[in-house]
Amino acid sequence: MPYEIHEGELGRGLPCYELGQGDPLVVLRWFGPHHANPRGMERRVELSVMRPLAGHFRVCAVTRAPGMAMGTTMAQIAADHAQALKERFGGPVDVLGMSSGGSLALQLAADHPDAVRSLVVAGAAYTLPERTRLVQRRYTEAVAAGRRGAHLQAPLTGRTPLGQALQGAVMWLADPLMRPANPTDMLRFAQAEDPFDVGDRLAGLRAPTLVIGGERDLAYSPELFRQTAGRIPGGRLIIYPRTGHLGTFRHRRFAPSPRSPGECGRDGPGGRAHAVGDQR
DSSP states (O other), X not given: OOOOOEEEEEETXXXXXXXXXXXXXXXXXXXXXXXXXXXXXXXXXXXXXXXXXXXXXXXXXXXXXXXXXTTOOHHHHHHHHHHHHHHHHSSOEEEEEETHHHHHHHHHHHHOGGGEEEEEEESOOSBOOHHHHHHHHHHHHHXXXXXXXXXXXXXXXXXXXXXXXXXXXXXXXXXXXXXXXXXXXXXXXXXXXXXXXXXXXXXXXXXXXXXXXXXXXXXXXXXXXXXXXXXXXXXXXXXXXXXXXXXXXXXXXXXXXXXXXXXXXXXXXXXXXXXXTOOO
């Protein structure tokens, strides 16, 4: 079903776009090369995930503000989001964080519990595994220095040495087409996420929380997803079998077909945002 898309800012300089109808679902977008609303192929890929969600909610997809300063922390980024959400919605909202957006969503729920009504963390956990942290650091530093860097992400996309070599070669060739004109924001956010760890604060989360992960996610691990959900009071977990990192967001159960409002929430611990990740 086609949806009209409205673009603008959430507030505090945070780019966002909206589509769908119903209760608001704030989607904190995954790691990307630009702190701007997506364009071109990036937009087409992202909308393939957002449109099914728009069958349930008024989706508000938000990214980090451009012009991120050196030394910016995840806590500061979360504070900007909390203020923008308060100004826009006037109260707590359902939040879905995907990949790096999931890191931010957990920081937001920990630091600003009054901003989050219910929480879905997809393809993310309370901290970055060391391999993921190292890959992200090498990639963003290479691109920021003007070098090819896309191929450095191959350890998170190929399951075998041969697969990594083949995908790395393709990404090396495609790098000039993928490189942002100004990589500074991407680098600054990676530097903010690098030390991210809210593991010791999960026990204090108040929002009903659902963690969703893929069994074959190379950026995280099923065990890390289990630990994240297990440390949150009442936290729930869904692991999609035979599913990788990006496949999590496209899984047929991630955004099920629209149902009545009462049905949308029954598979989650609370809040209709838990129509995301439906287990049936």
